[in-house]
Amino acid sequence: MSAKNKAVSESFATRLLLILAAVLYVALILVLPLASVFREAFRHGVAAFAGAIAEPDAISAIKLTFTVAAISVPVNMICGVAAAWAITKHDFKGKSLLISLIDVPFSISPVVAGLMYLLLFGAQGWFGDWLLAHDIRIAFAKPGIVLATLIVTLPFVARELIPLMQAQGREEEEAALTLGAPGWRIFLWVTLPNIRWGLLYGVLLTNARAMGEFGAVSVISGHIRGETNTMPLQVEVLYNEYNFVAAFAVASLLAGLALVTLVVKTLLEWRHGDQLAAGGH
Amino acid sequence: MTITVRNVVKGFGHYPALRDVSLDIEDGAFVALLGPSGSGKTTLLRIIAGLETAESGHILFGGEEVTDKPPQNRGIGFVFQNYALFRHMTVANNIAFGLDVMKRSRRPDKVTIKARVEELLELVQLPGYGSRYPAQLSGGQRQRVALARALACEPKILLLDEPFGALDAKVRRELRNALREIHDRVGLTSIFVTHDYEEAFALADKVAILGHGKIEQYDTPEAVQTRPASDYVREFLS
Numbered sequence: 001m002s003a004k005n006k007a008v009s010e011s012f013a014t015r016l017l018l019i020l021a022a023v024l025y026v027a028l029i030l031v032l033p034l035a036s037v038f039r040e041a042f043r044h045g046v047a048a049f050a051g052a053i054a055e056p057d058a059i060s061a062i063k064l065t066f067t068v069a070a071i072s073v074p075v076n077m078i079c080g081v082a083a084a085w086a087i088t089k090h091d092f093k094g095k096s097l098l099i100s101l102i103d104v105p106f107s108i109s110p111v112v113a114g115l116m117y118l119l120l121f122g123a124q125g126w127f128g129d130w131l132l133a134h135d136i137r138i139a140f141a142k143p144g145i146v147l148a149t150l151i152v153t154l155p156f157v158a159r160e161l162i163p164l165m166q167a168q169g170r171e172e173e174e175a176a177l178t179l180g181a182p183g184w185r186i187f188l189w190v191t192l193p194n195i196r197w198g199l200l201y202g203v204l205l206t207n208a209r210a211m212g213e214f215g216a217v218s219v220i221s222g223h224i225r226g227e228t229n230t231m232p233l234q235v236e237v238l239y240n241e242y243n244f245v246a247a248f249a250v251a252s253l254l255a256g257l258a259l260v261t262l263v264v265k266t267l268l269e270w271r272h273g274d275q276l277a278a279g280g281h
Numbered sequence: 282m283t284i285t286v287r288n289v290v291k292g293f294g295h296y297p298a299l300r301d302v303s304l305d306i307e308d309g310a311f312v313a314l315l316g317p318s319g320s321g322k323t324t325l326l327r328i329i330a331g332l333e334t335a336e337s338g339h340i341l342f343g344g345e346e347v348t349d350k351p352p353q354n355r356g357i358g359f360v361f362q363n364y365a366l367f368r369h370m371t372v373a374n375n376i377a378f379g380l381d382v383m384k385r386s387r388r389p390d391k392v393t394i395k396a397r398v399e400e401l402l403e404l405v406q407l408p409g410y411g412s413r414y415p416a417q418l419s420g421g422q423r424q425r426v427a428l429a430r431a432l433a434c435e436p437k438i439l440l441l442d443e444p445f446g447a448l449d450a451k452v453r454r455e456l457r458n459a460l461r462e463i464h465d466r467v468g469l470t471s472i473f474v475t476h477d478y479e480e481a482f483a484l485a486d487k488v489a490i491l492g493h494g495k496i497e498q499y500d501t502p503e504a505v506q507t508r509p510a511s512d513y514v515r516e517f518l519s
Contacts, residue, residue, distance in 0.1 A: 171365035174332055175427075177352045178359035179379035180434060189382070193369040 037255055040248035052246035053253065060226040061234035061250065064142065068217075068230060069210040072149045076206050080157025081199065085191065087158075088165035089173055099162070105154050113151050114219025117144055140222030145230065148216035153206045160202035161195055168194055197272040201265065208261045212254065282343040282437040282470050283308050284329065289338030291324055298324045300494040302338070306472065306487075311464050313481035314474045316491035317517065322474045323442055325491070329472065330440050331355050342438065355438075358431030358469075362443040364423040366415040372426050373398050373411035379434040401429040404463060421452035428460070432467065439464070441473035445480065457484055478518055482506070490514050 010018070042049050052058060083102060087095060105113060119125050121138035131138060138144045172194070176186040192199075214232040221228040229237060231254050238247035286304040290297075298321040306312050314322040327333040329340055331352035339348045347355050366375050374381075376398045380389060389397070402408050405425040415423055424444060431439060444460070445453040461484055464471050475481050481488050482502040489499040490513075498510035509515040 171361050171363060172367055174352075175359065175361060175365040175367070175430075176378070176382075177332065178330060178355075178357060179382065179430070180353045181378070181382040182353065185382050189378075190367055 034255060037248055038252050040244060041252035043248075044245055048245050049249045049252075052249035055246065057226045057229065058234060058246065058250055061229045061231050062253070064145070064229065065211050065231040067142070068146055068149050069207055071146050072153055072210045073203060073207050075150060076153050077157050077199070077203050079154070080161060080202060080206075081195075083158045084161035084165055084195075085187070087162055089170055089191070102155050102158050105151050106159075110148075110152050110213065110215030111219055114148050114216035117147055117151075117220050139220055140224065140228060142228065144220040145217050145228060148220045149210050149213055152213050152216045153209045156206040156209065157199065157202035160198050160205065164195055164198040165191075197268060201268055204261050204265050204268075208258060211257055283341075284438060284470060284472070285339075285341040285344070286325070286329065287339040287341070289325070289328060289335045289340070291321075291328060291333065291335050297494050299328075299335070302491075302494070302496055304489060304496060304499060306470060308343075308470055309468060310470055311461070311484065311486045312472045313485035313488045314472060314491060315476070315478055315481045315488050317476060320491040321494045322476075322491045326440055326442055326472060326474050330357055330359050332359075356434075356436050358434070358436040358439045360424070360427050360431050360439070360441040360444045362446045364415070364420075364427045364447075366423055366427055366430070368415055370414075371411065372402075372407070372413050372415070372418070375415070375426055376401050376411075376430045376433050378430060383434075397433065401433060404432070405429045406459065419452075420448050421456055424448065424456060425459070428463070432463070435467075437470060439469045439471040441471065443474050443476070445475075453480075460484070490517065492517065 009015075041052075053062075083098065086092070087099060118139055121127055121131060121144060123132065123139070125139070138147070172190050173186050176190045181189070212232060213230075214236075217230055218233055218236075221230070221233055223229060223233060223237060225237065231250055235247050235251045235254065238244075238250065284304075284306040286302055286306075289299055289302045291299040302321075302325060304325075314326060316322045324333060328335050331347070331350060335348070339346060341347065342355065352359075367378065370378070373395075377394050380394045380397065383389075398411060399408070402411060405428055407422060407425050407429070410418070410422070410426075415426070418426065424447075428444075441460075445456055448456065457480065460471075463469075473484070478488075482505075485502065487500065488502055488505050490497045490505065492513045498505055498514050500508075500510075505514065506518065509518060
């Protein structure tokens with residue numbers, strides 16, 4: 001909005017008031033608590049922070065978090081692209097059902113998602129005896145954590161791509177068809193380049209959630225220290241033990257990861273905003 | 282190459298788009314599919330291209346059955362109303378696409394492709410535009426690029442879906458003449474869809490008038506104008 005365009009602009013005082021209110025709100029709700037996390041983490045100096053991070057349990061939690069993200073992000077990226085491609089470029093029966101199903105993880109509580117897996121794979125669960133007999137551990141073990149994270153982060157890529165691909169339509173793919181291109185070529189040369197920034201955006205959101213997920217993972221993990229604790233779970237355990245420096249150290253690391261994601265996301269929006277606009281996030 | 286449409290039926294849900302359409306197009310003809318919106322003309326064109334499948338009926342090119350062939354293997358060129366250029370590719374890469382995706386055994390080498398692109402740019406009167414992107418072109422220029430792209434693989438059949446629909450009157454006339462010239466020079470069999478009967482009469486050798494999902498009349502522009510075959514045709518032309 002141009003400042004000269006008085007007819008459609010508020011008065012200077014009103015604008016100043018609104019901006020101040022917004023800044024104050026963000027500072028109070030967002031910046032201050034975030035800053036206090038870092039302050040607490042470094043309360044007893046850098047050495048204490050480094051010591052807390054270098055704890056074997058902390059390192060194990062960091063490793064587990066990265067492992068979980070490294071599995072769930074690529075899997076959900078591929079599935080998300082496949083789902084978006086099927087939904088927007090093809091017609092089939094049950095399409096709207098598939099769209100609704102993709103949204104399920106958004107609409108149910110993550111705790112319920114975790115419980116579902118516990119019901120299936122826990123010792124008292126449907127497959128509990130069979131799994132026990134074959135010495136396969138899913139609940140209270142890493143596979144369960146990966147599964148819980150997979151379901152919670154399932155919608156992000158597809159949800160980002162579907163509106164974008166719908167807005168782009170099918171004509172370019174149809175043109176490629178009439179020009180003799182095989183399906184995989186059409187995907188690699190026509191579809192993928194058109195959605196690449198939206199896809200990267202969806203992957204970032206997936207990654208942020210995969211690393212930060214608490215509810216679903218908390219139910220299925222069993223909180224075994226040094227084994228099934230991810231970073232968010234480790235923060236809770238440490239905090240409940242009044243080990244504040246360590247808790248905030250791990251928390252600040254998690255917050256740092258989120259901030260990096262935020263910076264990359266902002267850069268993306270700034271550089272390729274026009275192509276992401278259709279995504280509506 | 283002759284195009285034969287035999288007893289084609291197609292419906293969308295309960296709404297019949299085409300009911301028992303047959304059409305014989307001779308080699309080298311320039312045919313207009315003319316009709317109001319909803320008459321099924323675009324559907325018929327897309328069935329001929331293979332972009333839609335008919336519920337029943339047959340499509341033959343040069344006497345050969347192509348009904349079950351995917352669009353990739355039909356050897357056609359298709360021009361869309363909204364150009365459908367690959368937005369992330371340069372004009373040259375757009376035009377070369379059909380050649381670049383050929384199987385390695387059939388694909389011409391890079392130098393040949395480059396020369397072919399230059400030749401096509403000359404043909405559509407856009408020499409020197411190869412390094413631009415579609416977003417940097419006007420509507421008329423984009424449609425010229427789309428035409429060049431469709432011709433790159435030397436199809437025998439050119440199908441155009443409302444190719445001038447999104448253009449203003451002056452550009453439309455220019456492009457119309459260019460298209461007719463290219464059709465004659467390359468020796469194509471062309472079908473274009475339009476709802477504008479003046480355009481159809483000005484450009485086509487023969488006009489197929491569609492209404493209620495069937496062909497009401499298929500004849501030369503003069504014959505259609507002087508001897509309308511039905512009240513529907515008479516009404517549509519008035």
